[in-house]
Amino acid sequence: MNDLATLKSDMEGCSRCSHCKWVPMAQIKSWRFAKICPSVDRYNFHAYSGGGKLIASNSILEGRSEVTDPVMEIVYRCQLCGACQVSCQAYRDDIDLADVLLALRAKCVTEGYVLPEHLLMIESMKKEDNTLGLLKADRGVWAKDLDLIDINTQKVEVLFHAGCRYSYDEDLRSSVRNWVRLFRNAGVDLGAAGPEESCCGGRAFEMGYQGEMKNFAEDMIGRIKASGAKLLVTPCSDCYYTFKYLYPKNGMDAGLRVLHAVEYADLLIKQGRLKLGKCASLRVTYHDPCHLGRRGEIYKMGWNGVNKLHRPVRFKQMGNLGIFDPPRNVIRSIPGLDLVEMERIREYSWCCGAGGGVLEAFPDFADWTARDRIEEARAAGAEAIVTACPWCERVFKDAIAAGGDPMKVYDVIDLITMSWGG
Amino acid sequence: MKLLPKDVYRELADALGEENISQEPAVLDGYAWQPAMNLTNQKWIPRPAAVILPATTEEVQTIVRICNQRQVKFKAHSTGWAAWGGPSQEGELQIDLRRMNRILELDEKNKFAVVEPYVCCGQLQSEAMKKGLTCHIIGAGPNTSALASATSAWGYGGTGLSTGYSGRNVLGVEWVLPDGEVLQLGSPGSHAGWFSGDGPGPGLRGIMRGFSGTQGSLGVFTKCAVKLFPWYGPPQPRVEGILLDVETDVPETEKMFFVVAPSFKKYADISYEIGNAEIAYWFCRSPLNAGVDLFMPRAGDRLFESKPLRALLKAFQHLGVALLSSPSKREVEYQEKVLRKITVEHGCILLDLSKAPGYGFWWWLMGVRSIPTALTFRAGGDFLTSYGSPVEYDNAIRQAEVAQECKQKYIDQGYFKDDMSDIGWGGIYEGTANWGHCETAAMFDRRDGQAEGRFKYLEDSARTTIEHTLGLGLSNLPPGAWKVYGPQLHNYHLWEARIKKAFDPNSVGDEQWYVPSIDEIEPKESSSDEQ
Ligand SMILES: Cc1cc2nc3c(=O)[nH]c(=O)nc-3n(C[C@H](O)[C@H](O)[C@@H](O)COP(=O)(O)OP(=O)(O)OC[C@H]3O[C@@H](n4cnc5c(N)ncnc54)[C@H](O)[C@@H]3O)c2cc1C
Ligand code: SF4
Ligand code: SF4
Numbered sequence: 001m002n003d004l005a006t007l008k009s010d011m012e013g014c015s016r017c018s019h020c021k022w023v024p025m026a027q028i029k030s031w032r033f034a035k036i037c038p039s040v041d042r043y044n045f046h047a048y049s050g051g052g053k054l055i056a057s058n059s060i061l062e063g064r065s066e067v068t069d070p071v072m073e074i075v076y077r078c079q080l081c082g083a084c085q086v087s088c089q090a091y092r093d094d095i096d097l098a099d100v101l102l103a104l105r106a107k108c109v110t111e112g113y114v115l116p117e118h119l120l121m122i123e124s125m126k127k128e129d130n131t132l133g134l135l136k137a138d139r140g141v142w143a144k145d146l147d148l149i150d151i152n153t154q155k156v157e158v159l160f161h162a163g164c165r166y167s168y169d170e171d172l173r174s175s176v177r178n179w180v181r182l183f184r185n186a187g188v189d190l191g192a193a194g195p196e197e198s199c200c201g202g203r204a205f206e207m208g209y210q211g212e213m214k215n216f217a218e219d220m221i222g223r224i225k226a227s228g229a230k231l232l233v234t235p236c237s238d239c240y241y242t243f244k245y246l247y248p249k250n251g252m253d254a255g256l257r258v259l260h261a262v263e264y265a266d267l268l269i270k271q272g273r274l275k276l277g278k279c280a281s282l283r284v285t286y287h288d289p290c291h292l293g294r295r296g297e298i299y300k301m302g303w304n305g306v307n308k309l310h311r312p313v314r315f316k317q318m319g320n321l322g323i324f325d326p327p328r329n330v331i332r333s334i335p336g337l338d339l340v341e342m343e344r345i346r347e348y349s350w351c352c353g354a355g356g357g358v359l360e361a362f363p364d365f366a367d368w369t370a371r372d373r374i375e376e377a378r379a380a381g382a383e384a385i386v387t388a389c390p391w392c393e394r395v396f397k398d399a400i401a402a403g404g405d406p407m408k409v410y411d412v413i414d415l416i417t418m419s420w421g422g
Numbered sequence: 423m424k425l426l427p428k429d430v431y432r433e434l435a436d437a438l439g440e441e442n443i444s445q446e447p448a449v450l451d452g453y454a455w456q457p458a459m460n461l462t463n464q465k466w467i468p469r470p471a472a473v474i475l476p477a478t479t480e481e482v483q484t485i486v487r488i489c490n491q492r493q494v495k496f497k498a499h500s501t502g503w504a505a506w507g508g509p510s511q512e513g514e515l516q517i518d519l520r521r522m523n524r525i526l527e528l529d530e531k532n533k534f535a536v537v538e539p540y541v542c543c544g545q546l547q548s549e550a551m552k553k554g555l556t557c558h559i560i561g562a563g564p565n566t567s568a569l570a571s572a573t574s575a576w577g578y579g580g581t582g583l584s585t586g587y588s589g590r591n592v593l594g595v596e597w598v599l600p601d602g603e604v605l606q607l608g609s610p611g612s613h614a615g616w617f618s619g620d621g622p623g624p625g626l627r628g629i630m631r632g633f634s635g636t637q638g639s640l641g642v643f644t645k646c647a648v649k650l651f652p653w654y655g656p657p658q659p660r661v662e663g664i665l666l667d668v669e670t671d672v673p674e675t676e677k678m679f680f681v682v683a684p685s686f687k688k689y690a691d692i693s694y695e696i697g698n699a700e701i702a703y704w705f706c707r708s709p710l711n712a713g714v715d716l717f718m719p720r721a722g723d724r725l726f727e728s729k730p731l732r733a734l735l736k737a738f739q740h741l742g743v744a745l746l747s748s749p750s751k752r753e754v755e756y757q758e759k760v761l762r763k764i765t766v767e768h769g770c771i772l773l774d775l776s777k778a779p780g781y782g783f784w785w786w787l788m789g790v791r792s793i794p795t796a797l798t799f800r801a802g803g804d805f806l807t808s809y810g811s812p813v814e815y816d817n818a819i820r821q822a823e824v825a826q827e828c829k830q831k832y833i834d835q836g837y838f839k840d841d842m843s844d845i846g847w848g849g850i851y852e853g854t855a856n857w858g859h860c861e862t863a864a865m866f867d868r869r870d871g872q873a874e875g876r877f878k879y880l881e882d883s884a885r886t887t888i889e890h891t892l893g894l895g896l897s898n899l900p901p902g903a904w905k906v907y908g909p910q911l912h913n914y915h916l917w918e919a920r921i922k923k924a925f926d927p928n929s930v931g932d933e934q935w936y937v938p939s940i941d942e943i944e945p946k947e948s949s950s951d952e953q
Contacts, residue, residue, distance in 0.1 A: 016502065017503050022544065046452035
């Protein structure tokens with residue numbers, strides 16, 4: 001956990017070049033899709049960009065300005081998508097933009113500058129162990145009749161963590177259940193915590209309630225250790241990021257391998273344990289979820305120096321080691337599907353709009369951001385946008401429904417299920 | 423902190439909408455942090471009193487008219503990368519043009535594009551390529567506004583040999599004058615389309631920008647047509663990776679080389695030859711040690727400590743990067759033959775980059791998209807530039823030589839990072855025109871203080887160019903430099919001051935990076951004449 005003051009040098013390093021507003025220059029392919037930061041693209045003042053938030057943080061730290069209502073809007077109208085960090089770190093070794101954005105939120109929360117919508121979520125997390133304000137007792141309903149091994153009473157090799165959105169969102173229920181069926185099909189015995197599964201805590205951390213994550217992490221790690229699991233599989237990109245990046249960054253070690261469900265599926269296909277069928281012909285494009293892509297990059301620990309100008313490049317979180325190829329491999333392995341790429345992909349992908357507490361506090365901004373992506377999918381010639389995160393799927397589905405758009409939205413598992421005639 | 427008078431703020435907010443104006447201190451500080459070219463020992467530049475985001479020429483006009491009526495100074499910027507884009511004193515209105523971001527026209531046949539201020543060169547180039555064209559990109563990089571360098575600020579770029587200089591590529595301008603009137607320069611001024619910068623229609627290019635631009639001191643440019651050039655590569659090249667990891671396929675009709683000369687003099691000679699032969703698309707001096715610092719700064723630190731490796735790098739000091747680009751393979755082969763002949767005749771070495779690993783990286787990043795300059799911030803966190811007068815090219819190269827000696831003293835005193843002193847970057851421009859520029863970068867960490875020593879270096883750099891009669895390194899001049907250099911350079915500032923008065927009668931355009939109105943400096947001029 002970084003205190004804002006410890007990042008002063010990062011803030012003062014900003015040259016105000018505005019690269020953090022654009023996709024990396026080498027990847028600009030058109031006028032239309034050259035922008036990378038939803039926040040500044042929507043609200044325009046420099047303060048909304050990654051670099052602008054760096055400057056605002058420095059200004060607040062130096063007492064030149066204070067957190068006010070308009071400043072809170074700047075802080076929280078940001079998906080924490082991490083795209084700005086990728087564009088900045090292409091050039092700079094001494095600026096960890098994403099750390100500053102997180103620390104700025106933590107400062108706001110510590111000082112009481114909070115949003116009611118976020119507070120609601122935190123209350124729900126504290127009371128019901130989930131981000132959606134629903135009953136803890138209902139958490140395991142999604143797995144009814146699937147006969148998953150109950151890790152609260154038995155040991156398992158592979159632990160399946162559904163995450164809050166998949167546990168409760170009935171619209172997405174078939175996806176999460178199909179993931180389980182898929183792995184079963186490959187002969188994997190999965191265990192799950194059922195109603196005892198709790199939130200990973202990542203959302204609380206991102207919204208600035210950093211201390212809250214610790215409670216969830218301790219709970220989670222305790223349960224994992226007790227289960228004896230060697231592998232944790234999750235279909236939720238947010239949870240994945242929390243396990244791969246936030247826990248280790250904050251000194252918490254779950255002591256097991258973590259894979260996203262698409263990574264695991266890719267692995268099982270490569271091992272010959274999974275065979276996919278054919279789909280009706282469909283032109284699809286893949287949307288890299290921020291938390292599986294650039295932000296899903298494993299936390300690179302081991303450098304403890306002070307002057308980041310001397311930090312070896314291998315310790316920078318540049319986002320290029322996120323999970324990009326496995327979902328594409330799975331899609332490509334299904335005959336009938338034609339995978340076309342959008343302009344902004346991989347570590348320079350445009351966000352879906354849902355992250356960072358934006359969906360909860362500023363749904364219109366989340367919707368605006370999602371529409372930009374849907375437009376990009378259309379420009380690529382896709383009939384469907386495929387993703388690997390229930391949050392992305394939710395916001396895309398809502399944007400499409402609201403706009404009466406013919407674009408379809410799928411999770412990777414939906415395509416696999418279709419390939420089996422499901 | 424100075425805010426706008428309440429009624430002025432209200433008037434502006436009513437005109438543009440509440441969401442397009444702000445006087446929130448943290449928002450304003452986003453415009454007061456401009457470390458690049460901030461030639462003061464203050465970390466922040468003056469904070470604007472408000473920032474406003476117009477979306478149309480009419481809105482810009484409204485803003486400027488209100489500023490005139492209420493005596494509020496203003497400063498406009500496009501992307502706003504450097505101190506000259508911000509206010510020079512408190513109480514000013516910052517006009518951020520980022521909502522004016524359209525490519526209005528891209529005329530394939532007549533090879534030009536009409537752009538608004540917030541179209542960055544990377545955007546323009548990607549759209550132009552789809553039509554077999556490309557644009558001039560200044561050395562600063564594709565993140566800068568195509569309009570800004572065309573209308574307001576310098577304009578050197580690595581492809582200058584074939585794509586000229588931004589100021590020369592202007593084919594018509596829409597200009598909101600400092601008094602709020604709209605003037606169209608060049609052919610659009612006579613409703614004849616956007617094909618010529620100097621007419622039919624008013625041709626005031628000299629007044630609009632002179633050689634180096636007025637840095638936002640003479641109103642606001644809202645549209646501009648820029649010349650486009652042939653692009654022989656694919657409409658959308660396959661590019662993977664984002665910077666140091668870039669991979670791509672170089673077309674057969676493009677070829678890249680390192681040209682290594684044994685001395686400053688030989689480097690200048692060979693540059694003239696290449697310019698005269700009209701063969702290269704890009705030819706620009708980039709010492710190898712500079713490349714090491716940009717692309718692998720930590721390895722550079724270690725290399726520079728080793729005497730033998732230092733000597734090896736020194737052997738590649740006079741290195742130019744050449745990109746040959748042509749419509750056919752045969753033509754590129756011809757160009758290569760000419761280049762080989764020239765290098766042999768001048769005792770230089772030619773290294774064929776197509777045989778080197780990562781060839782595509784050089785081609786796309788440097789030769790096509792002009793990306794690496796932002797890496798100059800990488801080694802130290804900041805850099806400044808010096809020398810770089812636009813002069814005949816042997817004098818430009820001589821500046822790098824003088825700079826090397828001058829900068830070394832400051833490296834020895836710890837003001838700059840050790841980069842083997844010569845980072846003389848710049849090319850020969852406009853084919854047979856034989857002029858060019860070569861500026862010397864110096865890298866440092868602003869966060870360590872020591873500003874005074876760096877200013878002293880800048881003073882020394884300007885002094886030495888004058889001593890050696892090499893022109894004046896215009897890119898390193900702080901605001902108010904006209905006071906010192908005007909009298910030494912034919913009192914150029916008096917002409918500018920008269921222009922300023924005529925175009926900006928109420929002195930509302932921030933003049934710090936240009937000159938104040940003649941009414942304000944006339945007394946100073948007579949006292950300096952008396953001395
Ligand atoms: C790191 C760095 C490297 C550079 N390298 C080069 C180089 O290699 N070659 C070169 O030629 N220049 C170089 N420059 C200077 C560069 O030309 C200018 O900074 C500018 O043109 C870059 O574009 P911009 O969009 O950032 O302009 P801005 O910073 O927005 O503006 C530059 C100046 O023009 C004024 N201006 C911009 N737009 C308007 C407008 N629409 N109306 C009125 N005034 C306006 C601003 O007030 C400011 O004074 C460099 C600058 C930096 C910071
Ligand atoms: S944060 Fe990085 S990319 Fe953004 S303006 Fe600052 S230095 Fe440039
Ligand atoms: S995290 Fe995303 S939305 Fe937030 S400032 Fe960075 S690029 Fe913009």
